[in-house]
Amino acid sequence: MRLPLSRVLPVALAVLAAVACLPVSAATASVRGPVPYVFPVDHPTYIVTVRRDLDPAEVAGLVGVTPVHVFRSALHGFAARLSPAQVAALEVLPGVESIEEDGTASPGWTF
Template sequence: MRTRLSRALPAAVAVLAVFSALPVSAATAAVREPVPYASPVDHPSYIVTVRRDLDPADVARLVGVTPVHVFDTALHGFAARLNPAQVAALAALPGVETIEEDGTASAG
């Protein structure tokens, strides 16, 4: 059965009136501010890139690391908290391309 516009329009207007009467603060009250990332004090976080023919998670496991994140789109590698010995061990592996301490980047 088809609903006539003359019957549906008053109901739609009533629903819109209820939502438009809500205060803006009620709609945004549950939104929390993002918490900035802070790397642990004991080991800094690094981003490690590896050759495309290697599995980044396998490379991390070779030095006893559990990746925080594995990248496979723009970068091919992983992010992990590394101690100095793990950084040195990764640097010695032939398939590791870069090891960069994680930080903030800005343009210009």
């Protein structure tokens, strides 16, 4: 049994009007941006570069560090939160080329 369009259309319009009048949920109205992850340790993050013939993850493991990120393209090294003792231990390891505290880069000039 088919219903004629003249009977279905008013009901469909009434349903659509009722749905359109519903309030927007408070959960969707107050969506904020992503919250950055905060590390539980208060040590700063360092970028450590090593020689190309070394595995960066293995070098990090030598001082008891789990890298936040391992670089194998433009840089060859890792990023990790390091204590002052771990920085000192990395400084004397052969094959470690540089240890720099992570930060924000800027061009140094203004318009």
